[in-house]
Amino acid sequence: MDELVDQLAVKVGIDKAVAEKTVGMILGFLRTEGPSEQVSALIEKIPGAEAAIASTSGGGGFASLMGGGLMALGSKLMGLGLGMNDIQEVARELFKFGRTKIGADDMEKIIAGTPGLSQFA
Incomplete structure (x- = not known):
């Protein structure tokens, strides 16, 4: 996890704490919306991913009333202060990192199998 967080902080230019929360939120989203076999494999290959997901999956609130999803x-x-360009850069870096961990084929299955995600690939 530290490797990915450091990479995001440098390449996207965001604070490490924000990068960690961002990764936790995205992985939590993938766990809920993506193909479970490939997403589980990705999460298992990132030390600290479970803790990051757990620290960001709280209370539901307005987002849960809106049905969740990519929006x-x-x-x-x-809400963490990221702009649309930042989010796109984070997604691209996360996908690139994922390809090194689970392979391009499985990462592409995650991207193709998660509603709305292909626009960030």
């Missing part, structure tokens, strides 16, 4: 994730990420 709710975007709202949460913007």
Whole structure:
């Protein structure tokens, strides 16, 4: 997890704490919305991913009333101070990192199998 957080902080130019929360939120979203076999494999390959997901999956609130999904994730990420360009860069870096961990084929299955995600690939 530290490797990914450091990479995001440098390449996207965001604070490490924000990068960690962002990764937790995105992985939590993928766990809920994506193909479970590939997402589980990705999460298992990132030390600290479970803790990051757990620390960001709280209370539901307005996003859960809106049905969650990609729009709710975007709202949460913007709530951390990320702009649309930042979110796209984070997603691309996360996908690139994922390819090194579980392979390009499985990462592409996650992207294709998660509603709305292909626009960030």
